[in-house]
Amino acid sequence: MPILVQKFGGTSVADAYRIHLAARRAVRALLDGNQVVMVVSAMGHTTDHLVGLARQVTRRPSKREMDMLLATGEQVSIALVAMAIHEAGYDAISLTGAQIGLLTDSRHTEAHIQTINTERIRRQLDQGRIVIVAGFQGVDPDFNITTLGRGGSDTTAVALAAALGAAACEIYTDVPGVYSADPRTVPRARKLDQIGYDEMLELAALGAGVMHPRSIELGMNFSVPIHVRSSFSEEPGTMIMSETRGLEEIVVRGCTLKPDIGRVTLIGLPNEPGIENTLFEPLARRHIIVDDIIQLVAPGGQTVSLSFTVSGSELGEAQALAETIPGRYAGAHFEIQKDLAKLSAVGAGMRSHSGVAATMFAALAAERINIENISTSEIVISVLVRAADAERALLTVHRAFGLEA
């Protein structure tokens, strides 16, 4: 019998009504001939409530104790979901991360899964039960409760699907699927029927919020078909899977906008080996996340310009650090640019098609939008534009690639 993993996020179990809806979905999948494993997040605002409790006690909660605290959120959900399935007349059992032997490392609040012991789950499934697993949590080798950090419940679901050899992992969420662009900005964005893991990874990394890159990567590594779909509709959503011939015919799959980006540029640094690390080593030490890096050798080859982008919230710290550099090198100086946005087009089809960049630049030029920066990877092309132009830029590029519904 095929195994189906269904993951329900916080909004999909936010109250008793939605818990019954989620239960009904699982029951239907069971009646359709699947063995069903549900992975459930904490209800609605539970996590915020728990974080609030911790804040009332201390401003610096220990990470181990935060994990102990936060893991209760999913435990409440799984018990209630099991009750809802019982209420519907079917057999079900809830299991915590510890109970399914989801072993992680000891990095509290951002632990990584090491192994899952599927024996207990399989035994329950073979008894005809729906198994409800607490997402987001595990235990370390000393049996301390850990949590997986951002995207943790999706990661639990995909990891379980991989470990169980599931036919698919369904991610139930509050949107109908993955769109060619954020429908809040681009009303004519189109829901995608399919998308490749690598494309979805890039979209997620660029801020398309449906799934965390981590769980997509896991799905890619273990070839788990991931079906992102709405909790509140019967419509199929978006299937994230390996590339197919059909997929390759589409050149650009989607466009994203990452707002609030700042750029730091150091000009006139000596062109010598190791110069980059006078900057990036201290940036890394302060855990400032650098997005794009561009280095350009000046005419003559004596000096280089080094440019990098960070999120707006980290620009102040990045600037404070950059200020300390020029004084060490004669003629060096730095520039700061705020209020930028990064517009990206993503598509595995770019690999085999030329002209994608040209289409994008032409569309922007026609709207008289200036390009501040260009960066590319195998399946992404990104430009920095001024924040004021950003939404207009997204709309025109999305249209230029023929993505509108």
Added chain:
Amino acid sequence: MPILVQKFGGTSVADAYRIHLAARRAVRALLDGNQVVMVVSAMGHTTDHLVGLARQVTRRPSKREMDMLLATGEQVSIALVAMAIHEAGYDAISLTGAQIGLLTDSRHTEAHIQTINTERIRRQLDQGRIVIVAGFQGVDPDFNITTLGRGGSDTTAVALAAALGAAACEIYTDVPGVYSADPRTVPRARKLDQIGYDEMLELAALGAGVMHPRSIELGMNFSVPIHVRSSFSEEPGTMIMSETRGLEEIVVRGCTLKPDIGRVTLIGLPNEPGIENTLFEPLARRHIIVDDIIQLVAPGGQTVSLSFTVSGSELGEAQALAETIPGRYAGAHFEIQKDLAKLSAVGAGMRSHSGVAATMFAALAAERINIENISTSEIVISVLVRAADAERALLTVHRAFGLEA
């Protein structure tokens, strides 16, 4: 270094302020040279909230899933208490029932402790940490989460104190200790400095709500000194311990009142072996808890009267059952009496003193209070009185035994 177990109930960890108070107590005990284990209940109304969530989902929650749900309450508390101790600058670690290896049987919602593995706790204590244990919960041999039912957190605390060979088990609560009578009814009731396990057991069984009989019995079996005291004061409370010479000088230690009792009397049943079970066997099958039983052979020895008391809420069901009996025996009939109360005097000293009953009856007679029923055990004498007389009866008997402050 002596080990001290401190148990904090729901009101003692109801909010951040009280959590800090509890933490401070533990730190003080640590600085006084103890190794400290805290056992913590769910915060204030958490359990009610969780039960409410379950009710929204189903009217018949599975007991296993209720345990999964309710166990989160203590888990939240222990994490917050650990944070509060960290905030005070001391080392602490929280542990769930599963993490301390508190093994129970599989009777969900009313599990009994089988063993506790103290190894992990000892290792943490030896590192100078305060260990904070979730009360009320454990795991069964299949690693299902169980809860211990009523009095569960006290039971965890006393069991841990026994397993660790602790010097004492402190029960922090919202009253200053054990009183010679309920101070809400008897304003001049006296706080007891000491009380024997057996006396406390009888008082608890008779409705003195400070501790559940179960945990007192455990303390008695393992000779754990139990110190019942207020969370909100520095005053010593009541020490529950083995009888001492000093203890025996006091004849009656306390008086209790159990309100809302009903009595069923069957008259004219044939005086033959097994007649009792025509009544008590079906009562037991319906889980009706019978309090006192009195059997009296009628003059001539042909028939017997059989009388038993139940709580008012079960009187209806008991009556329905009793109604079916007389029809089977010629001349038998039954009587029901509602609105009774049971007044008891408890004291280990009764064993060696006569005249206790006489003092009690005289006091009641002087107040012209009619005695409906008398029952005695080794250290208890109880009378049934009319509910309307009950409080007056308690006051006069409490005074007659010289218990007033």
